Amino acid sequence: MLNYSEIDSILRALVEPTRRQILERLSRGPATVSQLAEPFGMTFAAVLQHLQALEACGLIRSEKIGRVRTCRIEPGGLAPLADWIAERRIPAERHLDRLGKILAETDPKDQSPKKSQDKDQAS
Numbered sequence: 001m002l003n004y005s006e007i008d009s010i011l012r013a014l015v016e017p018t019r020r021q022i023l024e025r026l027s028r029g030p031a032t033v034s035q036l037a038e039p040f041g042m043t044f045a046a047v048l049q050h051l052q053a054l055e056a057c058g059l060i061r062s063e064k065i066g067r068v069r070t071c072r073i074e075p076g077g078l079a080p081l082a083d084w085i086a087e088r089r090i091p092a093e094r095h096l097d098r099l100g101k102i103l104a105e106t107d108p109k110d111q112s113p114k115k116s117q118d119k120d121q122a123s
Contacts, residue, residue: 006080009057018042019050023073026060030072033062 013019022036037047051071054060059077062069 006057007084010059010078010081013053013057013059016050016053019054022047022050022054022071023059026071026073030070033069033071036071 014023018040021039025031025036033044033047033051036051037044040047051060051062055062055071057077058074060071061074062071064070
């Protein structure tokens with residue numbers, strides 16, 4: 001059973017565009033808080049709040065050495081959300097596969113008399 005509170009916290013974190021951009025940047029490798037703050041034109045404190053939200057839901061982790069805090073993507077941080085999506089996608093795909101098989105089994109010969117009747121009515 002999935003932990004919905006975990007999924008909810010991930011979705012709440014991802015709804016903010018700044019946080020998605022931070023994750024995008026961290027997907028290329030670790031970065032210091034100063035490096036992450038640079039492109040946003042916001043206060044250091046505001047960036048720290050975004051980082052805390054990402055860390056609280058398990059998407060990133062940070063490590064402070066001296067005065068420098070370095071952040072990195074948490075491997076598997078998106079796994080609960082990916083699992084939730086997969087649980088919904090797989091049954092839907094099975095239904096579509098079955099529908100595809102049913103439609104593929106339709107015999108074109110069954111449709112040919114109807115086509116000839118349509119032609120006769122048009123004349």
